[in-house]
Amino acid sequence: MLGTRAENQSYPYDVGHHEPGSVAATGRCSWHGWDGRTVESCSTEAVVSFQDRQGHWHSGCAEALTELVERGEVEPLGQGA
Numbered sequence: 663m664l665g666t667r668a669e670n671q672s673y674p675y676d677v678g679h680h681e682p683g684s685v686a687a688t689g690r691c692s693w694h695g696w697d698g699r700t701v702e703s704c705s706t707e708a709v710v711s712f713q714d715r716q717g718h719w720h721s722g723c724a725e726a727l728t729e730l731v732e733r734g735e736v737e738p739l740g741q742g743a
């Protein structure tokens with residue numbers, strides 16, 4: 663159901679949001695990769711930076727962004743453009 667307000671903003675991927683040495687800081691998708699899972703649909707290249715409900719920064723590939731927007735976890739990129 664569309665129209666619910668998402669919890670978090672999303673931002674174009676920016677290494678500056680992520681801790682040096684983390685998966686996200688390497689430009690890869692930490693959303694699918696943070697716990698070592700291998701996700702076939704994951705393109706591994708981070709396109710988005712976002713914070714979870716605890717305020718931790720994650721990076722996400724295009725597939726992660728689609729999933730999160732559908733679940734209402736983050737706003738789509740480019741809102742208001």
Ligand SMILES: [Zn+2]
Binds near residue numbers: 693695722723
């Ligand atoms: Zn991914």
